[in-house]
Amino acid sequence: MKLFPFHRPHFFKKPLQGVMGVLLSAGLLVSNVTYANADMERLSLSLPTSAMNVAKETDSPHNTNTLTKRQFTIGRNQTLSHAIDGVNNAPGMAFQIARLENAAFFTQLRVGDTLDIWTDADNNLQRIDLQKTRLLSYHLTRENDTFTISSQEKPVETRIQIIQATIDDSLYLSAKAAGLSSRTIMNLADIFAWEIDYIRELRTGNELKLIYEQRFLNNEYLEDGKIIAAEMTVGQRPRTVRAIRYENQGELIGYFDENGDNLRKAFMRNPINYTRISSRFQKGRYHPVLQEIRDHKGVDYAAPTGTPIYAAGDGTIKFRGWGNGYGNYIIIQHAGRYETVYGHMSRFGKFRQGQTVKQGEVIGYVGMTGLATGPHLHYEFRIDGVHHDPLTVKFPNAEPIQADLRDDFLQHASLMVAQFERNSDDTTKLAMRFE
Ligand SMILES: [Zn+2]
Numbered sequence: 001m002k003l004f005p006f007h008r009p010h011f012f013k014k015p016l017q018g019v020m021g022v023l024l025s026a027g028l029l030v031s032n033v034t035y036a037n038a039d040m041e042r043l044s045l046s047l048p049t050s051a052m053n054v055a056k057e058t059d060s061p062h063n064t065n066t067l068t069k070r071q072f073t074i075g076r077n078q079t080l081s082h083a084i085d086g087v088n089n090a091p092g093m094a095f096q097i098a099r100l101e102n103a104a105f106f107t108q109l110r111v112g113d114t115l116d117i118w119t120d121a122d123n124n125l126q127r128i129d130l131q132k133t134r135l136l137s138y139h140l141t142r143e144n145d146t147f148t149i150s151s152q153e154k155p156v157e158t159r160i161q162i163i164q165a166t167i168d169d170s171l172y173l174s175a176k177a178a179g180l181s182s183r184t185i186m187n188l189a190d191i192f193a194w195e196i197d198y199i200r201e202l203r204t205g206n207e208l209k210l211i212y213e214q215r216f217l218n219n220e221y222l223e224d225g226k227i228i229a230a231e232m233t234v235g236q237r238p239r240t241v242r243a244i245r246y247e248n249q250g251e252l253i254g255y256f257d258e259n260g261d262n263l264r265k266a267f268m269r270n271p272i273n274y275t276r277i278s279s280r281f282q283k284g285r286y287h288p289v290l291q292e293i294r295d296h297k298g299v300d301y302a303a304p305t306g307t308p309i310y311a312a313g314d315g316t317i318k319f320r321g322w323g324n325g326y327g328n329y330i331i332i333q334h335a336g337r338y339e340t341v342y343g344h345m346s347r348f349g350k351f352r353q354g355q356t357v358k359q360g361e362v363i364g365y366v367g368m369t370g371l372a373t374g375p376h377l378h379y380e381f382r383i384d385g386v387h388h389d390p391l392t393v394k395f396p397n398a399e400p401i402q403a404d405l406r407d408d409f410l411q412h413a414s415l416m417v418a419q420f421e422r423n424s425d426d427t428t429k430l431a432m433r434f435e
Pocket residue numbers: 279296298299300377378379
């Protein structure tokens with residue numbers, strides 16, 4: 001079983017760059033373009049294929065003048081003024097545009113933005129089009145001497161998809177083969193990160209079912225949307241875990257199991273992406289540096305120097321400093337009776353003693369300060385001052401679904417569970433692919 005390559009709780013999620021790389025290159029050779037804009041008349045532009053940058057307007061009902069288009073791509077330190085340089089009274093035009101409503105669409109340009117600049121036979125600016133993303137375009141239009149700036153968003157259709165996959169060698173590859181995007185697979189892994197230990201629990205033959213959204217533009221697949229519900233069967237003696245997304249008044253409340261329990265725990269099981277566990281919690285361990293028998297009151301995670309260490313749960317930095325044996329270490333005080341301890345850091349993160357931290361925030365980096373034979377995190381979990389094995393201690397759940405939403409949630413959850421159960425009747429255990 002290969003390790004799942006993206007094992008990390010959901011707060012480590014970084015926004016993907018751009019919108020799935022959907023920036024449309026604006027220099028396409030188009031022989032016929034039809035423009036539909038709610039705010040303006042429909043223009044049909046026939047562009048001669050022989051000359052990319054010159055186009056004639058053939059059948060506009062309002063304007064029989066010939067319009068000429070040229071393209072300008074914004075470079076470093078360039079602005080709208082550079083783009084319209086050369087049109088009549090360019091500085092005055094730039095000034096006028098900057099004072100219009102929605103001016104920011106054209107004054108806050110980015111390197112790479114490509115503007116279509118339309119001028120009439122007298123070289124007067126008539127129109128500017130900017131395809132900002134595949135879905136979003138900005139337009140400057142002229143009616144007599146009045147300019148208007150508007151935006152236009154293409155309608156995206158959301159469809160619900162259901163997939164079922166048997167996990168083969170890796171969760172990632174199996175989910176990918178079933179048609180899920182990388183981002184959806186990450187989200188899925190994040191949702192179950194507290195519930196499933198992907199490294200230790202996943203087995204070949206384990207199963208995944210997913211109900212999720214896909215977004216389409218003009219019947220063309222655009223991207224995956226939200227995960228609506230997920231079910232995974234994991235382990236040697238398989239157990240089934242479910243996650244059901246719940247929103248209230250358009251706001252995400254969270255993912256819960258079918259009983260309304262939060263899938264998040266108040267603590268992360270492992271506060272680090274580790275290479276291996278080099279020493280477990282045990283009584284009477286031979287200490288490699290002190291060369292004597294001592295209890296090992298925590299767990300050691302071997303990881304390269306500099307690996308980030310995360311706060312296992314929300315809390316306050318109770319101590320940050322030097323301790324004999326511990327080297328650079330931190331104690332976090334959590335709500336109630338819980339404390340976590342992180343030792344041997346090479347350096348601390350930005351949080352100082354007395355400051356509050358959220359689960360998953362970086363509090364320091366792996367090192368080998370204090371008594372250590374190699375870089376690792378020494379991690380302790382204390383309840384009422386008593387040490388517990390961080391790998392097996394039972395964690396409290398994060399807050400369950402709030403009481404006044406519970407009935408509504410349960411009703412919604414039962415529909416999702418019914419959907420999963422209907423699905424399991426499928427005789428074929430292969431992933432259902434969709435077109
Ligand atoms: Zn240790």
